[in-house]
Amino acid sequence: MNTAQYKTWDEFTEGIWRQNPVFVMVLGMCPVLAVSVSAVNALSMGLATMFVLVCSCGLVSLLRRMVPKEVRIAVYIVIIATFVTAVDYAIQAISLALYDALGAFIQLIVVNCIILGRAEAHASKNPPLPAMLNAAGMGIGFAVGLFALGAVREILGAGTLFGITLFGASFQPWVIMVLPPGGFFVLGAWLLFFAWLERRKLRRAAPTTEAGQHV
């Protein structure tokens, strides 16, 4: 019982940190870079993707014994496209400004590799609850990654966060950061930062064992 609970919890947290879709697996880059111009856009895109991810993984998992193996990818794609259409209409109804800002990228959630990857690798082999938990973790990880990117780009590129001005009038916006090249640079810099963290962790672990060997 305890180990089962632990495993489920582990599946949930996996997507947030250890297997973060944005920073570790580097999947679904297109919406990440295109939409992360501002923190609000990034966060709403993250939430939309998370909704589609959780719903489609749940449904895929429920249908996992009924879908013939040969046509499973086609079935998954149709399931995902259904939820994306729902989200597309929902966002249009909630906020037209947001819909215009995100543009075609809401519909392009269909071809986000994270969703199909989760459906194929996890949801098709597990019961609905763990599958949805895992999907939720991945979705949160994706949203966090998007937000990290969007916040940095908005702060540097426009000097604001969530539309609130952070610096004095003398701040010169770093416009390149909200333009396409900035997306590549900021994501590259985040990846460098995580590689450096990883390296530092290894180096901290290494001297003790080395010292042990020398003694």
Next chain:
Amino acid sequence: MSESAFQIFVNALLANNFVLAMFLGLCPFLGVSGKLDTAFPMGVATTFVMLVASLCAYGLNLLLTAFHLEFLRLISYIVIIASAVQLVEMVLKKYSPALFRALGIYLPLITTNCAVLGVALFQTARDYSFVQSVVFAVGGGAGFTLALVLMASVRERLTLSNVPDLAQGTALSLMLAGILSLSFMGFAGLGG
């Protein structure tokens, strides 16, 4: 929308390059751009799928609009693209088995290339006519191929240079893509 065909082509090829300015099709852009030999055929195959998908999507959209079934657009587009990829796969297997083997797993993955779906969605959103759609698809495909070939050439050179280990891999590719994208910004406004 009364853009001329030439304007659309130049826009899709350079000023609004699918990969470097609109962030479409990044997965193959980062995945297949390791070697020039695979990058070019991949670009051509994707261009072809884009063209077929664009033609089908145009016809299908007329049909869907006639029956007021716009909400089925996304689902039917993705099914059409999957079938187009299947078609390309079968044709290649029959007439050019060597190329079919060279492309391997990347061929079926064209289905989940957002640049292909992007072409279909954008041409619908912008109400392009038949000719405009075709030109847009070809221009977008050519732009994708161009970006892929450029990236592959730079990365082939890069294997010879001395890069800090920390930056090896995806981080380096992203920085490269950023610089390429920076240079493509010089084309802004070219298509009018």
